[in-house]
Amino acid sequence: MSASFIPKSVSALSAAAIAGLRAALPPDRIYFEAADCLPYAYDNSRRVSLPQAVAFPMDENEVVALVRACRQFRIALTPRGRGTNTTGATVPVEGGVVVSMERMNRILSLSPGDRLIECEAGCTNSDVQRAAAAHGLFWAPDPTSADFASVGGNIACGAGGPRAVKYGTARENVLGLNAVLGTGELIRSGCHTTKGVVGYDLTRLLVGSEGTLGLITRATLKLLPRPAGLRTLRVAYRDVSSAIQAVTRIMGQPAAPCALEFFDTDAVALAQAWRDCGIPADTGALLLIDVDGDGAGLEADTIAISNAARGDGLVELRSAASRAESEDLWAARKALSPSLRKLAPRKINEDVAVPITRLPELVSGLGALSREHGLRIVSFGHAGNGNLHVNILADPSDPAQAGAIEACLHAMFRLVLSLDGTLSGEHGVGIDKRDFVAWEVAAPALAVMRQIKRVFDPEGILNPGKTLPDAAE
Amino acid sequence: MSASFIPKSVSALSAAAIAGLRAALPPDRIYFEAADCLPYAYDNSRRVSLPQAVAFPMDENEVVALVRACRQFRIALTPRGRGTNTTGATVPVEGGVVVSMERMNRILSLSPGDRLIECEAGCTNSDVQRAAAAHGLFWAPDPTSADFASVGGNIACGAGGPRAVKYGTARENVLGLNAVLGTGELIRSGCHTTKGVVGYDLTRLLVGSEGTLGLITRATLKLLPRPAGLRTLRVAYRDVSSAIQAVTRIMGQPAAPCALEFFDTDAVALAQAWRDCGIPADTGALLLIDVDGDGAGLEADTIAISNAARGDGLVELRSAASRAESEDLWAARKALSPSLRKLAPRKINEDVAVPITRLPELVSGLGALSREHGLRIVSFGHAGNGNLHVNILADPSDPAQAGAIEACLHAMFRLVLSLDGTLSGEHGVGIDKRDFVAWEVAAPALAVMRQIKRVFDPEGILNPGKTLPDAAE
Missing domain, CATH: 3.30.465.10 (Uridine Diphospho-n-acetylenolpyruvylglucosamine Reductase; domain 3)
Known part of the structure; x- marks a missing residue:
């Protein structure tokens, strides 16, 4: 979206560098062919940048040897688990070596x-x-x-x-x-x-x-x-505000739910459209709640949490009596992310968090942004942590929508920060949110982070182009 | 005990430095008279080192002004809450300014x-x-x-x-x-x-x-x-090993106690000697357990934890039905620390932690050290975290005991580390454990910590002589 999202020039490895890497690892631990590298060029962010090599260390000594070789030849290293992150954190934007940890799995x-x-x-x-x-x-x-x-x-x-x-x-x-x-x-x-x-x-x-x-x-x-027992509650509310009031009541008593998931009005409609889940027609927001525990303790916690969930705006409280019924209630939640892709070709999936009492302002603010920018926004997620998955949906082939995405995203981040929130509750920064870190983290703390980076990685070879924004020119 | 425990030379502030400090804070926020400084020369470690000034900032701007003045004149700053720490962390070993935060209490x-x-x-x-x-x-x-x-x-x-x-x-x-x-x-x-x-x-x-x-x-x-209800259980065991087995069982099921305190044989005797608590005569170790919760949930958790507490070596399980009875059971625990002072003039109070299953080895190892060094050792504390308050008791007027303290302490630390433990679970390092940090933290991590220190405090003015050991000469 902005200049820093475009990889810097990716230069080929010198013959000396290749020789150095080959000396560091046995031959079956490092590959240089583009065909071998391609599967390690992207992650779940769907960004792509081809590395010059992919390494598969088998133990810590091999990791040490590899990093030392990369340091000697100033080669970028991008550590990679399984590439499931959504922010581009494992895309090797400056090329170099992707270090896949998949063989260190003991x-x-x-x-x-x-x-x-x-x-x-x-x-x-x-x-x-x-x-x-x-x-x-x-x-x-x-x-x-x-x-x-x-x-x-x-x-x-x-x-x-x-x-x-x-x-x-x-x-x-x-x-x-x-x-x-x-x-x-x-x-x-x-x-x-x-x-x-x-x-x-x-x-x-x-x-x-x-x-x-x-x-x-x-x-x-x-x-x-691990508690042996699990109860799932699905609680329908008239509107978002009633659901969030219930979240506050649930989090304000000592029996802790082990999941407290929120669906906004659009997410409710989407779940119901995906499959008839029997959600009442006048539902404006939904909470999906798991309670875990054993025996009488589980019963007591379920009653305490159910009581806290009841209140103004309640439409229906359903309790799943069996594991199978629980899984049935959860299926709608798990289908939400993929379902969104059907609504629009492009989905910008953010995971902002705000203090719980600010959630109604966040959700109403998102409604206003949706109307203002002509983009559909669907929100759901971990309400007990104030952590919502906000999905901005767009059809990039529609110039009006394509042009509106960036402004809408920026306005959304500003809204979150105005509500004492954070830009990421769990997905992280990667490439995607790098340009916005300085909106949240003030300059003195950011300067400290940059100096810490230099302590750990004086040559800047570890996962360059991620997490911290470039220093101002 | 070793050279680094003795303060470096504490030089008087220059006239220019005093003028700089006076310019940074209003006159009623900084004092230079020894009589005013003396109450801020020591903490609960009972070490004493007189600062040249004590400051009482009222807000963050005053803290910033004070630190800037200290930086300019290279004056050591020792932040201080209420001086309750036991490790000397707030003793101004290099003099300078003690910054008491007591007026920033909003x-x-x-x-x-x-x-x-x-x-x-x-x-x-x-x-x-x-x-x-x-x-x-x-x-x-x-x-x-x-x-x-x-x-x-x-x-x-x-x-x-x-x-x-x-x-x-x-x-x-x-x-x-x-x-x-x-x-x-x-x-x-x-x-x-x-x-x-x-x-x-x-x-x-x-x-x-x-x-x-x-x-x-x-x-x-x-x-x-805050849960409304509390139950206290006092569980007596035949020996330390039986008590620790019970700790493992309690921590291995999902109902979490909100306190799980252990008394070794000496601690049991001390508690009983302080006041007749009705502890059975054949008790070799004791657990004091709090369970908190509301209504039926509390009942269920108390039953689950009581069941886990029962097992081989159980002598007696008493349950306090009221808050007053709970406080009565806890009084013995709270009296332990001061009671120890009556046993011997010198008490070295450590707070090591080991993985729970290593607690029997720790307690039996401490018994062996006690016999070997001719020093009484009493242990009690937070068994659910494997975190014991190990008290080495000595009469420094007895040359044999005085001479044995250091070797016993060192052997105790080596024992803890051999059991995969840590030298401090909650008290911290301060001055007391500074010379032992490198026994636990290997050189590469310690080098990173020292570099982080330089990022945050390039002149080394913040609480010098604490936490990290001096770099090898």
Whole structure:
């Protein structure tokens, strides 16, 4: 959309650089052919930029050797889990080497009594969930992409998901990390305990840094006991304001839902159009609520949350009695993202967050922006965190719509910031939101972030063109 | 104990420096007389080092002016909340100016619907708890010193407390911070939402940095709904191992206790000696458990946790039916720290943490160290986090005991690290553990921490002599 979204010139690797890379890794760990590189040229942002090489390290020593070679020859390195991110964070805009972590996918240790798992960064989220589930445990982050997304990618992006409202995001559920910095140094941060205050918190600094500070190689994850029971409530309200009032009541009492998802009026219509879900006709907004727990505790929490959900503007409260019925209620939510693509060829999917009491202003403001710019906007998502997936829909072949997208997006970001919100609750910055970071983060903090970047990556070889905006010329 | 524990030469301020400081603050905000400075020369570590001045800024602008003056004249600044820390973190070992935040004690905003409070750093923990309680909310950190300790100090030390086992420490309960860096720049980090991934996580970097990276001026805190009900269980076991097995069972099921405190054999005897608490004679270890919740949910959680507490080695499970009875059971726990002082004139109070399953090895290892070094060691504390308060007791007038302290402490730290533990779960490093940081944090990570320190504080004026060890000569 703006100049910095266009990759800088991608120059070919010199013969010396290629020789250096070949010396760093065994031949079956690095490929230079365009045909081999192409699958690593894009991610779920649908941006494309071809790397000159793709590497598949098998262990930390190989990552160190690779980074050292790249440092010596000033080659850009783009770490990549499974490329499920939506912001372009793993697109190699300056070419160089994509470092795919997919072969570093071992579970290194699992201690159920300590609720700890240690794994390599290339494990998928679901690899970890499966290993943990065998001991009645789980890892909190549950992005929609959990079946494919890697743990390293989840951590690098600060991934959340619906469950974050009760159990927190990657930030609150990682205890320690191993990472290779842009200097080629391997560091170990954090500890094996849920409390620890020795030295500065490098773990949280790496969480959400999108591979710009270090290449995460291993993680020690905090696991939680998995409740046996689940209840799903689907609560229909007359309008958005009534639904948000209910969110405030639910979050204001001690029984925490493990998901609290909001659908605006358009999202309700979309879900109902996708398949008749039996949503009452006069529904203007919907909450989809999961409550987890065991036995009598689950019953008590479900009653407490149901009571909090009831109030002015309630149209219907349905409770799913079985897992199958729960999954049925959730199917509409999971179908929303793909359904949107059918409405318009272009979907700009943002994940802004505002304090919960500002959600009505956000949703009404989005309505005003939709009318003003002639673009449909559909919002749904993690209301318990004030974190909405705002989808601006457009047909780029319509010049009026195509021309309106940028202004609408900018106005939406300004609206969010005016409501004390943040531009990204869980997707991160990547390329997409890079030009807007300075709208949220004031110059002194941004200057500190740039200096931290230089500490971790003095040559600027780690994932260039991401996360932080370029310094003003 | 070692050379670095002795303050470097504290030189008097030059006339120009005094003039610079006087120009930065109104006259009733800075004092230079030794009599005025003396109350700010020490903290709960009982170390003493006289500053040349003590400042009482009233707002952020005054903090900025003060830091800029100190930077210009290279004067050390030691930020101070209420001096309740036990590690010497607020003792001005290089003299200079102690910056007492006690006059910056305003609650700036409270939004119950958003579960947010914004306050100045000098508010006490209990100021925040009182304001939050009026809306049925609370802030998770609950150090024993909560009535006096400041929010800024809690954050700077990464404070926890018994409740951390369910609700987390300062790290998980601060959303954003304002801080003045050693450059004199005021930065704002974080956001007003429970999720946010724009830019690097400067908030968590400041949490636990003990005033060495920035002077925290304001905080946005995450509040939680306060459950109305509380049940306390006191569970006696035959021996330490049985008690720790019970901790593992309790932490392995989904109903989370809001406190899970452990007493070793000596701590049990001490509690019983302080006052007859009716602890059965054959008790070798004790758990004190709080469960919070509302109505039927609380009943269900109490049953689940009681069931998990029962098992091999159980001697007695007592349940307090009323708040008064709960407070009675807790009185023994709260009396432990002061009681220890009666046992021996010198008490070295450490707060190491190990993975829960390693607690039996820690406790038996401490027994071996006690015998080997001829020093009594009493341990109790936050077993749900594997975080024990290990108290090495000695009479310094006995040369054998005095001579054994250092070797015993060192051996204890080596034991903790061999068990995958950390040297501090919540007290922090300050002066006391500075020489041991490099035992836990390997050189590459330590080098990064030192470089981060230079980014935030290029002249090294912020709380010198704390947190990070001096670089090797």
